[in-house]
Amino acid sequence: MTTATLEDRERRRAWGFVAPALIWTFAFFVVPFLYMAAMSLWSRQGREIVRVWNLDNYARFFTESALLKSLTNSLEITLTVTVLSVLLAYPLAWIIAERVPKRWQRMALILAILPFWTSYVVRSYSWLLVLSKGGVINQALLGIGLISEPLEIASNRTATVIGFVHFFVMLLTLTIYSNLIQLSPNYRRAAADLGANGFQTFWHVVLPLTLPGIMTGAFLTFVLCIGDYITPQILGGNNELVLPQIIMLQIGRRADFPMAAALSIILMLAVTAAYLLCARWLKIERA
């Protein structure tokens, strides 16, 4: 009897510990999300939100080309950025883990992610200084006479991709590096003993073993990239809007909350699809 009541008391205390976090998440995350999901099925008339259930917002999304185009723009840019970032970051992480002497590795890694700590808004802005018509790259190329007209590399998709890749290369280098150094050298020795050359060892042993780390980083990149408003807004110009920009337009200029909610749900679905695609590699575990 006493053990049962003790257990009850313990359990009640445990609930007391976990409750604040659960309540916070429920009140400020789950409820707002459900409210938004409901709102996506309402509509706007003038400045008022009319609570009549319908699918008009979603229908409009699939019929209005400007809206649909923002999703494909977002997906194209995000996939380009994710692939480019992984391709750039993997060799960098590998070189830091394999070629840089052990005692300099920490330093090399800190250096590689140092610009991470500038303000996010400022980082996008600083790419404008580099890419704009009067910017560093154009001035340098004009100066050495390689081009006669300034290149159009700011205010378009290229600039957005460059700005994103810059950010995510740093992030991915960190995740891939931590994966590479956890790899026991025995695997590679075993592969070498069995007659594999450097490339075969990499392709059949190292790469598959670091795939979970790559996928985690790639998923993180996808989520952060597709939901970001700042980089495309600062660097992307006005021709190709992405989904977050269209969402911000709805609540800013048009005050159309239901439409913004519907677009957010669509953004959410894109992330969920990406999650399901890489789910088998993603794990959060207790040590």
Next chain:
Amino acid sequence: MAQPGETQATDIAFPAGSARRMLASALSWFYLAAVYAFIFLPVAVLVLFSFQDGRLPVPPFNGFSLQWYESVFADRKLMAALANSLMVAVASSFVSCLLGFLAAYALARYRLPASALQRGLLIAPMTVSYLIIALGLLAVLNALQVPLSLWTVGIGHVVINLPLCFAIIYASMGDHHVNIERAARDLGASDVKVMALVTAPMLMPSIMAAFFLSITFSWDEFIIAFLLSRFDVTLPVEIWSMLRSGLNPKTNAIGSLVFLASVVVLVVLELALFGRSRKP
């Protein structure tokens, strides 16, 4: 252990490959330098042209001047935004760590029903874009007619940082700590005492890591702060409104200052951690 010997053995196994090996090595150093140049290019340009003596932060560099730094420090709104940012970052990170630690302790040490579901719920905000979290909160706050302020920004920042703090602290709650906690309990400490005086100090490195990571996230967060604030704004939002004036060396100056501050914090943290890890 036997690593140097092992590499030597492979060197002997492929003597003809040494030229190729040197080429590969040269290529990797070149690659390293190229990517580092890419990573540092915008920051270097940003800092260099913050000292520009003139109105445009692009080439040619006209000469060295501190005028833009002076105008940053003279800007009341910018300084107020900086103070707001610090306040929101520290407060929201503290709340996130506290709630995250309590939840991690309960879920790691007690058997609770549906604990996998609870963990999932606590982690869930991590997989949702900040924009969506901000929009949902904004919609609810509007519906309840709650005025926007730094408080609402703080609430939003706890939503995004709580999963992070929970995950970091939960991951560090290894089973090897259980015996120490049991010993404390045997010696008569109450559950709350064990948690506060035994578990928390043991986990302090990861709690501090979670705290500082949260601070940097909150400090730099834009979209939630932008949508959920009105009159008092945080630094990223204030910088955003400065951007409307186009390229301006003053933006470079404030950007460089933020960068400098982060680097100083990073160096201090690194030295502090390094100092501790050397002492066994």
